[in-house]
Amino acid sequence: MYSLPALPYAYDALEPTVSANTLHFHHDKHHAAYVTALNGLLNGDDQGSLEAVIKAAAPGKVFNNAAQAWNHAFFWDAMSPTRTAPDDALAAAITAAFGDLAGLRAAFVTEGVGHFASGWVWLVVEGGALKVISTHDAATTVTQDGVTPLLVCDVWEHAYYLDHQNNRKGFLEAWFDTLANWSLADAQFAASTGTGQAWAYPLPA
Numbered sequence: 001m002y003s004l005p006a007l008p009y010a011y012d013a014l015e016p017t018v019s020a021n022t023l024h025f026h027h028d029k030h031h032a033a034y035v036t037a038l039n040g041l042l043n044g045d046d047q048g049s050l051e052a053v054i055k056a057a058a059p060g061k062v063f064n065n066a067a068q069a070w071n072h073a074f075f076w077d078a079m080s081p082t083r084t085a086p087d088d089a090l091a092a093a094i095t096a097a098f099g100d101l102a103g104l105r106a107a108f109v110t111e112g113v114g115h116f117a118s119g120w121v122w123l124v125v126e127g128g129a130l131k132v133i134s135t136h137d138a139a140t141t142v143t144q145d146g147v148t149p150l151l152v153c154d155v156w157e158h159a160y161y162l163d164h165q166n167n168r169k170g171f172l173e174a175w176f177d178t179l180a181n182w183s184l185a186d187a188q189f190a191a192s193t194g195t196g197q198a199w200a201y202p203l204p205a
């Protein structure tokens, strides 16, 4: 059975960008529902890592619930109530790809605002180069060979509507400025070059 990872901070730790009310719905209801549905669909079988389940799944309910479970767990860790900044290695890659952190911020917000309907906006590294991409619905970088995610922001309406109503741009700007967890991004960037392990969902118990 796959577990629902606990939030790595208090429910009110991300306010005002993300309220405790939003986190109670988003984590305790939405994310929990994906994990419960996935376990039901797998019928208690030991399926190994969630990453393997996602890669093996055909389009459909198992993929959707497994990928949404993974994306949300990574998303919780991609936020921090403590302000952080990219380390020197990541900062150099940001400069190379976007000019500076403001350039990355602009690309990230533009990608998220321009993404039609539900999905995810990601900062990823592929072949040593940083890119901003988005994926639709449950689609995830787990299935993209050679791509390591550094950060992700949920742009489904349930992620921001209670706090920002229809202002997705305002949510993305505040998210990037106040919540982006550069410590996770540093570690993921290092993992992409062979130093340390990339983030992984907890194994089933």
Ligand SMILES: [Fe+2]
Binding pocket: 026, 030, 072, 154, 156, 158, 159
């Ligand atoms: Fe979500």
